[in-house]
Amino acid sequence: MSIPDASSPLSPVSELSLEDNEHENANLSLLFDRYKDKFTRFPNEKGWMGQNLYMYQGFWYSSENAFSIETMMALQDTFQAHSTDIYLATQPKSGTTWIKALVFAIVNRNRYKNDSSTNPLLITNPHKCVPFLEIEIVGKTPTYVHANTPRLFSTHIPYTALPQSILGSGCRLVYMCRNPKDVLVSWFHFSNKLNDKYHVQMTIDELFEVYSKGLMPYGPYWDHVKEYHKVSSEHPTRILFLTYEDMRKDTANKVKRLAEFLGYPFTEEEEAKGKVEEIVKLCSFENLKEVNKHGDFRKGVPNNSFFREGKVGGWNNDLTTEMSQILDDITKAKFHGLDISF
Ligand SMILES: Nc1ncnc2c1ncn2[C@@H]1O[C@H](COP(=O)(O)OS(=O)(=O)O)[C@@H](OP(=O)(O)O)[C@H]1O
Numbered sequence: 001m002s003i004p005d006a007s008s009p010l011s012p013v014s015e016l017s018l019e020d021n022e023h024e025n026a027n028l029s030l031l032f033d034r035y036k037d038k039f040t041r042f043p044n045e046k047g048w049m050g051q052n053l054y055m056y057q058g059f060w061y062s063s064e065n066a067f068s069i070e071t072m073m074a075l076q077d078t079f080q081a082h083s084t085d086i087y088l089a090t091q092p093k094s095g096t097t098w099i100k101a102l103v104f105a106i107v108n109r110n111r112y113k114n115d116s117s118t119n120p121l122l123i124t125n126p127h128k129c130v131p132f133l134e135i136e137i138v139g140k141t142p143t144y145v146h147a148n149t150p151r152l153f154s155t156h157i158p159y160t161a162l163p164q165s166i167l168g169s170g171c172r173l174v175y176m177c178r179n180p181k182d183v184l185v186s187w188f189h190f191s192n193k194l195n196d197k198y199h200v201q202m203t204i205d206e207l208f209e210v211y212s213k214g215l216m217p218y219g220p221y222w223d224h225v226k227e228y229h230k231v232s233s234e235h236p237t238r239i240l241f242l243t244y245e246d247m248r249k250d251t252a253n254k255v256k257r258l259a260e261f262l263g264y265p266f267t268e269e270e271e272a273k274g275k276v277e278e279i280v281k282l283c284s285f286e287n288l289k290e291v292n293k294h295g296d297f298r299k300g301v302p303n304n305s306f307f308r309e310g311k312v313g314g315w316n317n318d319l320t321t322e323m324s325q326i327l328d329d330i331t332k333a334k335f336h337g338l339d340i341s342f
Pocket residue numbers: 090091092093094095096097098182185186187189283284285286288306307308309310311314
Protein backbone atom coordinates (compact mmCIF):
# COMPACT_ATOMS: atom_id res chain seq x y z
CA MET A 1 0.00 0.00 0.00
CA SER A 2 1.51 3.33 -0.97
CA ILE A 3 1.69 6.34 1.30
CA PRO A 4 0.01 9.41 -0.20
CA ASP A 5 2.66 12.03 -0.85
CA ALA A 6 2.58 15.77 -0.92
CA SER A 7 1.86 15.74 -4.66
CA SER A 8 -1.56 14.01 -4.18
CA PRO A 9 -4.44 16.45 -4.58
CA LEU A 10 -5.21 18.03 -1.23
CA SER A 11 -8.75 18.11 0.05
CA PRO A 12 -9.56 21.63 1.09
CA VAL A 13 -10.33 21.72 4.77
CA SER A 14 -13.73 23.25 4.05
CA GLU A 15 -14.75 19.90 2.53
CA LEU A 16 -14.26 18.28 5.90
CA SER A 17 -17.19 20.11 7.36
CA LEU A 18 -20.32 18.05 7.99
CA GLU A 19 -22.98 20.54 8.93
CA ASP A 20 -26.64 19.65 9.38
CA ASN A 21 -29.05 20.91 6.77
CA GLU A 22 -32.77 20.59 6.23
CA HIS A 23 -32.56 18.67 2.98
CA GLU A 24 -30.38 16.02 4.54
CA ASN A 25 -32.67 15.76 7.53
CA ALA A 26 -35.63 15.16 5.22
CA ASN A 27 -33.75 12.36 3.43
CA LEU A 28 -32.85 10.94 6.76
CA SER A 29 -36.38 10.72 8.05
CA LEU A 30 -37.60 9.10 4.80
CA LEU A 31 -34.90 6.50 5.07
CA PHE A 32 -35.55 5.87 8.73
CA ASP A 33 -39.33 5.54 8.37
CA ARG A 34 -38.65 2.29 6.56
CA TYR A 35 -37.20 0.74 9.69
CA LYS A 36 -39.62 2.11 12.28
CA ASP A 37 -42.22 -0.60 11.87
CA LYS A 38 -39.60 -3.20 12.46
CA PHE A 39 -37.58 -1.92 15.41
CA THR A 40 -40.49 -0.56 17.44
CA ARG A 41 -41.51 -4.19 17.96
CA PHE A 42 -38.09 -5.09 19.43
CA PRO A 43 -37.71 -5.37 23.22
CA ASN A 44 -37.11 -1.92 24.67
CA GLU A 45 -36.18 -0.40 28.00
CA LYS A 46 -35.36 2.98 29.39
CA GLY A 47 -31.61 3.57 29.54
CA TRP A 48 -29.09 6.37 29.07
CA MET A 49 -30.66 9.82 29.43
CA GLY A 50 -34.03 8.17 29.98
CA GLN A 51 -34.12 7.24 26.30
CA ASN A 52 -35.98 4.24 24.98
CA LEU A 53 -33.31 1.77 23.94
CA TYR A 54 -34.09 -1.10 21.57
CA MET A 55 -32.52 -4.54 21.77
CA TYR A 56 -31.27 -5.94 18.48
CA GLN A 57 -29.02 -9.00 18.17
CA GLY A 58 -27.92 -8.72 21.79
CA PHE A 59 -27.16 -4.97 21.89
CA TRP A 60 -29.04 -1.83 22.88
CA TYR A 61 -29.54 1.03 20.45
CA SER A 62 -31.10 4.44 20.77
CA SER A 63 -33.36 5.84 18.10
CA GLU A 64 -33.77 9.01 16.07
CA ASN A 65 -30.30 10.40 15.97
CA ALA A 66 -27.30 9.68 13.78
CA PHE A 67 -26.20 6.87 16.11
CA SER A 68 -29.49 5.08 15.96
CA ILE A 69 -30.85 1.65 15.36
CA GLU A 70 -32.34 2.97 12.10
CA THR A 71 -28.91 4.07 10.90
CA MET A 72 -27.42 0.74 11.80
CA MET A 73 -30.18 -1.15 9.95
CA ALA A 74 -29.85 1.14 6.93
CA LEU A 75 -26.10 0.55 6.90
CA GLN A 76 -26.63 -3.19 7.02
CA ASP A 77 -28.86 -2.91 3.95
CA THR A 78 -26.90 -0.45 1.86
CA PHE A 79 -23.33 0.22 2.88
CA GLN A 80 -20.62 -0.85 0.45
CA ALA A 81 -17.19 -1.33 1.94
CA HIS A 82 -13.98 -1.18 -0.10
CA SER A 83 -11.15 -3.60 0.59
CA THR A 84 -8.82 -0.62 1.12
CA ASP A 85 -11.07 0.98 3.78
CA ILE A 86 -9.91 1.34 7.37
CA TYR A 87 -12.48 1.12 10.18
CA LEU A 88 -11.97 2.29 13.75
CA ALA A 89 -14.37 0.66 16.18
CA THR A 90 -14.92 1.60 19.82
CA GLN A 91 -17.43 1.72 22.59
CA PRO A 92 -18.25 5.41 23.06
CA LYS A 93 -15.87 7.14 25.51
CA SER A 94 -13.07 4.64 24.99
CA GLY A 95 -10.68 6.90 23.07
CA THR A 96 -12.50 7.22 19.73
CA THR A 97 -11.40 10.82 19.16
CA TRP A 98 -7.78 9.99 19.92
CA ILE A 99 -7.55 6.90 17.70
CA LYS A 100 -9.19 8.87 14.87
CA ALA A 101 -6.53 11.56 15.18
CA LEU A 102 -3.71 9.02 15.31
CA VAL A 103 -4.85 6.99 12.32
CA PHE A 104 -5.60 10.11 10.28
CA ALA A 105 -2.14 11.48 11.13
CA ILE A 106 -0.37 8.19 10.29
CA VAL A 107 -2.10 7.64 6.96
CA ASN A 108 -1.87 11.28 5.84
CA ARG A 109 1.58 12.06 7.21
CA ASN A 110 2.98 13.01 3.81
CA ARG A 111 -0.13 14.79 2.66
CA TYR A 112 -0.51 17.47 5.30
CA LYS A 113 2.39 19.43 6.66
CA ASN A 114 2.50 20.10 10.37
CA ASP A 115 1.29 23.68 10.03
CA SER A 116 -1.83 25.21 11.40
CA SER A 117 -3.16 26.55 8.12
CA THR A 118 -3.40 23.20 6.32
CA ASN A 119 -3.28 20.27 8.72
CA PRO A 120 -6.88 19.36 9.59
CA LEU A 121 -5.81 18.14 13.03
CA LEU A 122 -4.60 21.65 13.82
CA ILE A 123 -7.85 23.20 12.61
CA THR A 124 -10.78 20.95 13.31
CA ASN A 125 -12.18 18.10 15.40
CA PRO A 126 -10.75 14.62 14.64
CA HIS A 127 -14.38 13.53 14.30
CA LYS A 128 -14.50 15.62 11.15
CA CYS A 129 -11.30 14.08 9.81
CA VAL A 130 -12.58 10.51 10.24
CA PRO A 131 -16.34 10.51 9.90
CA PHE A 132 -18.58 8.12 11.77
CA LEU A 133 -19.87 5.42 9.46
CA GLU A 134 -23.30 6.63 10.49
CA ILE A 135 -22.83 9.98 8.81
CA GLU A 136 -22.04 8.43 5.45
CA ILE A 137 -25.39 6.72 5.20
CA VAL A 138 -27.53 9.64 6.27
CA GLY A 139 -26.60 11.72 3.28
CA LYS A 140 -23.97 13.88 4.93
CA THR A 141 -21.24 12.55 2.70
CA PRO A 142 -17.97 14.34 3.32
CA THR A 143 -16.14 14.78 0.02
CA TYR A 144 -12.89 13.97 1.78
CA VAL A 145 -13.67 10.31 2.32
CA HIS A 146 -14.23 9.72 -1.37
CA ALA A 147 -11.42 11.92 -2.57
CA ASN A 148 -8.71 10.01 -0.75
CA THR A 149 -7.73 6.39 -0.38
CA PRO A 150 -7.91 4.71 2.01
CA ARG A 151 -11.33 5.80 3.20
CA LEU A 152 -11.30 6.12 6.98
CA PHE A 153 -14.44 5.53 8.99
CA SER A 154 -15.21 5.07 12.64
CA THR A 155 -18.10 3.28 14.25
CA HIS A 156 -19.54 2.20 17.60
CA ILE A 157 -21.52 -0.62 15.98
CA PRO A 158 -20.88 -4.05 17.54
CA TYR A 159 -18.91 -6.50 15.39
CA THR A 160 -21.77 -8.84 14.53
CA ALA A 161 -24.01 -5.93 13.50
CA LEU A 162 -21.49 -4.43 11.06
CA PRO A 163 -22.69 -4.37 7.45
CA GLN A 164 -21.92 -7.67 5.72
CA SER A 165 -19.84 -5.86 3.11
CA ILE A 166 -17.37 -4.79 5.80
CA LEU A 167 -17.11 -8.28 7.22
CA GLY A 168 -16.49 -9.73 3.77
CA SER A 169 -14.28 -7.00 2.32
CA GLY A 170 -10.94 -8.04 3.81
CA CYS A 171 -10.37 -4.46 4.98
CA ARG A 172 -8.55 -3.58 8.19
CA LEU A 173 -10.19 -2.64 11.45
CA VAL A 174 -8.73 -1.20 14.64
CA TYR A 175 -10.63 -1.69 17.90
CA MET A 176 -9.82 0.30 21.00
CA CYS A 177 -11.28 -0.40 24.43
CA ARG A 178 -10.83 1.25 27.82
CA ASN A 179 -11.32 0.44 31.49
CA PRO A 180 -15.12 0.29 31.90
CA LYS A 181 -14.96 2.43 35.04
CA ASP A 182 -13.22 5.27 33.18
CA VAL A 183 -15.68 4.79 30.31
CA LEU A 184 -18.62 5.20 32.70
CA VAL A 185 -17.18 8.33 34.30
CA SER A 186 -16.37 9.80 30.89
CA TRP A 187 -20.00 9.16 29.82
CA PHE A 188 -21.16 10.88 32.98
CA HIS A 189 -19.30 14.13 32.34
CA PHE A 190 -20.03 14.07 28.61
CA SER A 191 -23.76 13.45 29.10
CA ASN A 192 -24.06 16.41 31.39
CA LYS A 193 -22.50 18.66 28.76
CA LEU A 194 -25.40 17.82 26.47
CA ASN A 195 -28.14 19.50 28.51
CA ASP A 196 -29.10 21.82 25.68
CA LYS A 197 -29.64 18.86 23.41
CA TYR A 198 -31.43 16.43 25.70
CA HIS A 199 -32.75 18.70 28.48
CA VAL A 200 -31.99 15.98 31.05
CA GLN A 201 -29.31 15.48 33.62
CA MET A 202 -28.22 12.16 35.08
CA THR A 203 -26.64 11.68 38.46
CA ILE A 204 -23.71 9.31 38.70
CA ASP A 205 -25.98 6.86 40.61
CA GLU A 206 -28.57 6.90 37.83
CA LEU A 207 -25.93 6.44 35.17
CA PHE A 208 -24.23 3.65 37.13
CA GLU A 209 -27.58 1.86 37.37
CA VAL A 210 -28.19 1.78 33.61
CA TYR A 211 -24.52 1.31 32.63
CA SER A 212 -24.03 -1.74 34.81
CA LYS A 213 -27.12 -3.30 33.21
CA GLY A 214 -25.67 -2.55 29.77
CA LEU A 215 -28.49 -0.10 29.02
CA MET A 216 -26.38 2.34 27.03
CA PRO A 217 -26.25 3.05 23.30
CA TYR A 218 -24.28 0.10 21.81
CA GLY A 219 -24.21 -1.57 25.24
CA PRO A 220 -23.58 -3.79 27.03
CA TYR A 221 -19.99 -2.53 27.11
CA TRP A 222 -18.60 -5.97 28.02
CA ASP A 223 -20.23 -7.90 25.16
CA HIS A 224 -19.05 -5.29 22.66
CA VAL A 225 -15.43 -5.65 23.81
CA LYS A 226 -15.64 -9.45 23.93
CA GLU A 227 -16.87 -9.76 20.36
CA TYR A 228 -14.10 -7.62 18.90
CA HIS A 229 -11.52 -9.31 21.10
CA LYS A 230 -12.59 -12.73 19.82
CA VAL A 231 -12.44 -11.82 16.12
CA SER A 232 -9.16 -10.03 16.62
CA SER A 233 -7.58 -13.16 18.10
CA GLU A 234 -8.97 -15.18 15.18
CA HIS A 235 -7.89 -12.67 12.48
CA PRO A 236 -4.98 -10.68 13.92
CA THR A 237 -3.84 -9.33 10.55
CA ARG A 238 -7.28 -7.84 9.87
CA ILE A 239 -8.36 -6.70 13.32
CA LEU A 240 -6.04 -4.99 15.76
CA PHE A 241 -7.19 -4.90 19.39
CA LEU A 242 -5.81 -2.05 21.48
CA THR A 243 -6.47 -0.65 24.91
CA TYR A 244 -6.52 3.03 25.81
CA GLU A 245 -4.33 2.27 28.80
CA ASP A 246 -1.57 0.60 26.72
CA MET A 247 -1.71 3.47 24.24
CA ARG A 248 -1.31 5.94 27.07
CA LYS A 249 1.59 3.99 28.62
CA ASP A 250 3.69 3.64 25.50
CA THR A 251 2.21 5.86 22.81
CA ALA A 252 5.22 6.01 20.47
CA ASN A 253 5.64 2.23 20.22
CA LYS A 254 1.90 1.72 19.83
CA VAL A 255 1.83 4.30 17.03
CA LYS A 256 4.56 2.33 15.24
CA ARG A 257 2.59 -0.89 15.72
CA LEU A 258 -0.55 0.81 14.44
CA ALA A 259 1.27 2.13 11.37
CA GLU A 260 2.65 -1.33 10.57
CA PHE A 261 -0.74 -2.95 10.99
CA LEU A 262 -2.35 -0.39 8.69
CA GLY A 263 0.29 -0.96 6.00
CA TYR A 264 1.95 2.42 6.55
CA PRO A 265 5.13 1.48 8.47
CA PHE A 266 7.57 4.22 9.39
CA THR A 267 10.85 4.07 7.47
CA GLU A 268 14.16 4.16 9.33
CA GLU A 269 14.66 7.65 7.95
CA GLU A 270 11.28 8.80 9.28
CA GLU A 271 12.07 7.35 12.67
CA ALA A 272 15.46 9.02 12.72
CA LYS A 273 13.83 12.33 11.88
CA GLY A 274 11.41 11.99 14.80
CA LYS A 275 8.26 11.48 12.70
CA VAL A 276 6.71 9.13 15.25
CA GLU A 277 7.14 11.61 18.09
CA GLU A 278 5.77 14.37 15.86
CA ILE A 279 2.56 12.39 15.37
CA VAL A 280 2.31 11.56 19.08
CA LYS A 281 2.55 15.27 19.85
CA LEU A 282 0.15 16.35 17.12
CA CYS A 283 -2.48 13.95 18.51
CA SER A 284 -1.77 14.55 22.17
CA PHE A 285 -4.64 15.30 24.50
CA GLU A 286 -3.22 18.77 25.21
CA ASN A 287 -2.88 19.68 21.54
CA LEU A 288 -6.28 18.42 20.47
CA LYS A 289 -7.95 20.04 23.47
CA GLU A 290 -6.39 23.38 22.57
CA VAL A 291 -7.46 23.13 18.89
CA ASN A 292 -11.01 22.21 19.94
CA LYS A 293 -11.55 24.85 22.60
CA HIS A 294 -14.38 26.49 20.68
CA GLY A 295 -17.22 25.62 18.35
CA ASP A 296 -19.63 22.72 18.05
CA PHE A 297 -19.17 19.30 16.48
CA ARG A 298 -22.92 19.15 15.96
CA LYS A 299 -25.76 21.26 17.22
CA GLY A 300 -25.66 20.99 21.05
CA VAL A 301 -22.42 18.96 21.08
CA PRO A 302 -19.47 21.26 21.76
CA ASN A 303 -16.07 20.29 20.37
CA ASN A 304 -14.59 20.59 23.84
CA SER A 305 -16.96 17.92 25.20
CA PHE A 306 -14.64 15.29 23.66
CA PHE A 307 -11.63 16.46 25.68
CA ARG A 308 -12.04 16.40 29.44
CA GLU A 309 -8.99 15.06 31.28
CA GLY A 310 -7.82 12.02 29.30
CA LYS A 311 -6.51 10.16 32.37
CA VAL A 312 -6.08 6.51 33.18
CA GLY A 313 -7.86 5.68 36.44
CA GLY A 314 -9.65 9.02 36.83
CA TRP A 315 -12.82 7.06 37.82
CA ASN A 316 -11.58 7.25 41.38
CA ASN A 317 -12.95 10.77 41.76
CA ASP A 318 -16.55 9.91 40.85
CA LEU A 319 -17.32 6.28 41.71
CA THR A 320 -17.92 4.96 45.21
CA THR A 321 -16.00 1.92 46.45
CA GLU A 322 -19.19 -0.11 46.11
CA MET A 323 -19.77 0.95 42.51
CA SER A 324 -16.16 0.16 41.68
CA GLN A 325 -16.46 -3.29 43.27
CA ILE A 326 -19.65 -4.11 41.37
CA LEU A 327 -18.09 -3.09 38.05
CA ASP A 328 -14.92 -5.05 38.83
CA ASP A 329 -17.01 -8.14 39.57
CA ILE A 330 -18.94 -7.84 36.32
CA THR A 331 -15.74 -7.29 34.35
CA LYS A 332 -14.02 -10.25 36.01
CA ALA A 333 -16.92 -12.55 35.25
CA LYS A 334 -17.44 -11.32 31.66
CA PHE A 335 -13.75 -11.29 30.70
CA HIS A 336 -12.89 -14.54 32.46
CA GLY A 337 -10.15 -16.36 30.54
CA LEU A 338 -9.46 -13.43 28.19
CA ASP A 339 -6.18 -11.54 28.15
CA ILE A 340 -7.78 -8.13 28.59
CA SER A 341 -6.39 -5.97 31.36
CA PHE A 342 -6.48 -2.25 32.06
N1 LIG B 1 -5.75 12.83 22.46
C1 LIG B 1 -6.27 12.21 23.49
N2 LIG B 1 -5.51 11.45 24.29
C2 LIG B 1 -6.04 10.81 25.36
N3 LIG B 1 -7.36 10.86 25.70
C3 LIG B 1 -8.16 11.60 24.91
C4 LIG B 1 -7.67 12.29 23.78
N4 LIG B 1 -8.71 12.93 23.20
C5 LIG B 1 -9.80 12.67 23.94
N5 LIG B 1 -9.48 11.87 24.97
C6 LIG B 1 -10.36 11.36 26.03
O1 LIG B 1 -11.21 10.34 25.48
C7 LIG B 1 -12.48 10.38 26.15
C8 LIG B 1 -13.59 10.59 25.13
O2 LIG B 1 -13.80 9.35 24.52
P1 LIG B 1 -14.22 9.20 22.99
O3 LIG B 1 -13.32 10.00 22.17
O4 LIG B 1 -14.29 7.74 22.74
O5 LIG B 1 -15.68 9.83 22.99
S1 LIG B 1 -16.72 9.63 21.80
O6 LIG B 1 -17.11 8.24 21.81
O7 LIG B 1 -16.10 10.03 20.56
O8 LIG B 1 -17.85 10.50 22.17
C9 LIG B 1 -12.42 11.52 27.14
O9 LIG B 1 -11.97 10.92 28.35
P2 LIG B 1 -12.24 11.55 29.79
O10 LIG B 1 -11.32 12.71 29.90
O11 LIG B 1 -11.90 10.46 30.77
O12 LIG B 1 -13.67 11.93 29.86
C10 LIG B 1 -11.35 12.40 26.53
O13 LIG B 1 -10.76 13.29 27.44
